[in-house]
Amino acid sequence: MIPPAVPAALDPLVAAFLTDRDGVRAALRRYGSPLHLVFPQIFTANLAALRAVLDVGAIRHRICYAHKVNRSAAFVRTAAHAGIAVDVASVGELRSAQAAGFPADRIEVTGPKGATALRAALGAAATVNVDNLWELATLADLAPAETIVPVLLRVSGFSGSSPSRFGIDLTEVATALELLVRHRNRLRLLGFAFHLDTAATAERVNAVGDCLELIERAYAHGLAPTVLDIGGGLRQVFTADADGYDAYDRALRAGLLGSGPAMHWGNNTFGYHVAEAKVHGGPVFHKYANTESAADILAALLAAPLPGHGGRALGAVLTDNLLELWLEPGKALVDHAGITVAQVEFVKQAGTGATLVHLDLSRDTVTAADQEVLIDPIVLAEVAEPRPAGVYFAGHLCLERDLITQRQVRVARLPSPGDPVIFPNTAAYHTDLSAAQAAMHPTPAKVAVLHHEGRFVLCPDADYRPGGR
Incomplete structure (x- = not known):
C-alpha cells in the first residue's frame, strides 16, 4: 500500500x-x-499580517521577535530594520540583537537567567522579563547606583492551565510587589507577562483576566504598570491538505492496530498507545493538524469576551485601560x-x-x-x-x-x-x-x-x- x-x-x-x-x-x-x-521577505509579510490585526483594533502594542526560534542573522536584522523589538533568551542572543542594530529600549531579556545573564542585561540597559523572585532580588542588588531597571513580572499558576516551571506563581506575587516597592529606586515595573504552552484562546483569556487583577494590585502598591505581555505560542500552518492529514492519521492508527498496512518503523507509536484493540492518546505530531493562521488566532483572541468586563472584547478592554499589549512571536514570524x-x-x-x-x-x-x-x-x-x-x-x-x-x-x-x-x-x-x-x-x-x-x-x-x- x-x-x-x-x-x-x-x-x-x-x-x-x-x-x-x-x-x-x-x-x-x-x-x-x-x-x-x-x-526574509516572508518574515516581513508575516509581520505585516500580525501588525494589520493589531492596527484594526487600534491597540497600543509592541511585537518582540523571539530570537530563539532561529539563529539566522538575516531574520534578526530584518526584525531590527522593521522597527519591532526583540526577545532574547541568552547572552549570545543579546549580543546578536545588539549587532543587528536593536537599541536598548527595544530589547527584552526573557527566560531563566543566572547572575551572568542578569549582568549582561544590565550592561545592555535592556528590559528584563523576570522569571522568579531570586532574579528580581538579584537585579536590585546588581543594578548600578542611579540606574532604574525596567522589568516585567512573568507570572504563572493560572487556574485551568498546566503547571509551568517558568514564572512567578500567583501565590508569590505579593512578595514580588513588596520587593518592587522596597527597591523602587532600582526597579521600575512595566507590567506583567505570561507564556502559555498552548494556543487555546480560552486559556489565554483566563490568564489575561488574572493579569488585569494583578495590575490593579500593583496600582494599590503605588506602582504604575502599563504593559501586558502575552508571550508567543501563535501557531503555524504546515499542511496544504487538512483532509490528507486526517487520512494519514487514520491509516497510521490502523497500522498500529494491525487492521491495515503498517506505516511505522519498528516499535514507534508516535505518542499513541494501543490497548484493548484501540489507539489512545495524542500524537507527537499534533501541531501539523492546525489550519488557523497566526493572524487569525490573534484576531480571535483580541475579539474574545473578557469575563467580568460586561462582555467587552479583550482588545477593547486593553485599549479602554490604556494598556500596551506586548507579544513575543517566533514561530509566527518565520512560518x-x-x-x-x-x-x-x-x-x-x-x-x-x-x-x-x-x-x-x-x-x-x-x-x-x-x-x-x-x-x-x-x-x-x-x-x-x-x-x-x-x-x-x-x-x-x-x-x-x-x-x-x-x-x-x-x-x-x-x-x-x-x-x-x-x-x-x-x-x-x-x-x-x-x-x-x-x-x-x-x-x-x-x-x-x-x-x-x-x-x-x-x-x-x-x-x-x-x-x-
Whole structure:
C-alpha cells in the first residue's frame, strides 16, 4: 500500500523558488549539502499580517521577535530594520540583537537567567522579563547606583492551565510587589507577562483576566504598570491538505492496530498507545493538524469576551485601560520562511522490505528528536514519469534512531543519488533546536534567499542586509 499524501503548505515565494530545479541544484553546488535556506521577505509579510490585526483594533502594542526560534542573522536584522523589538533568551542572543542594530529600549531579556545573564542585561540597559523572585532580588542588588531597571513580572499558576516551571506563581506575587516597592529606586515595573504552552484562546483569556487583577494590585502598591505581555505560542500552518492529514492519521492508527498496512518503523507509536484493540492518546505530531493562521488566532483572541468586563472584547478592554499589549512571536514570524535541502546518497531495501532513502543529513537537522515530521518532503527527482511509492527517509548517522521519518512517506517517484530533497517550513526551531555535529559532520550552511527584479538572489545568512545595505 502507498500511504496517503500529506502535502506541505508552501508560501508562493518558496514554491516559485523550487520550480527552478537547476537553481536549487546550483545552490547546493555553491553552498554545499545539506543547506538551510531562509526567506526574509516572508518574515516581513508575516509581520505585516500580525501588525494589520493589531492596527484594526487600534491597540497600543509592541511585537518582540523571539530570537530563539532561529539563529539566522538575516531574520534578526530584518526584525531590527522593521522597527519591532526583540526577545532574547541568552547572552549570545543579546549580543546578536545588539549587532543587528536593536537599541536598548527595544530589547527584552526573557527566560531563566543566572547572575551572568542578569549582568549582561544590565550592561545592555535592556528590559528584563523576570522569571522568579531570586532574579528580581538579584537585579536590585546588581543594578548600578542611579540606574532604574525596567522589568516585567512573568507570572504563572493560572487556574485551568498546566503547571509551568517558568514564572512567578500567583501565590508569590505579593512578595514580588513588596520587593518592587522596597527597591523602587532600582526597579521600575512595566507590567506583567505570561507564556502559555498552548494556543487555546480560552486559556489565554483566563490568564489575561488574572493579569488585569494583578495590575490593579500593583496600582494599590503605588506602582504604575502599563504593559501586558502575552508571550508567543501563535501557531503555524504546515499542511496544504487538512483532509490528507486526517487520512494519514487514520491509516497510521490502523497500522498500529494491525487492521491495515503498517506505516511505522519498528516499535514507534508516535505518542499513541494501543490497548484493548484501540489507539489512545495524542500524537507527537499534533501541531501539523492546525489550519488557523497566526493572524487569525490573534484576531480571535483580541475579539474574545473578557469575563467580568460586561462582555467587552479583550482588545477593547486593553485599549479602554490604556494598556500596551506586548507579544513575543517566533514561530509566527518565520512560518514558511525557511526550508532545508539535502541530497540523496543512495536508496536501499531493508530486510523488512521497506525502502530506505538515505540522505546526507541527520534527523536532528530538521526536527527535534522527540517529534515526527508529518508533512511530506519534496523530492526533485530527474525521472519524469510518476511512480508513487512509500519510503522512509534515513539519516547519515551510525545510529538506529537516525531515521528522519519514522513513518512511511509517499513520494511521487523513487529518487536517485544526488536528487535534492526539500523539507518545508523548517525555520521555526527545527533547524537549530537540536542541531549537532555528531560524527564530526559539519553544521549545514544557512543562506538567505531574496526575490529581486524577477529573480532569486542568494547570499550567506551572515552577510544579508535588509534594504540592500
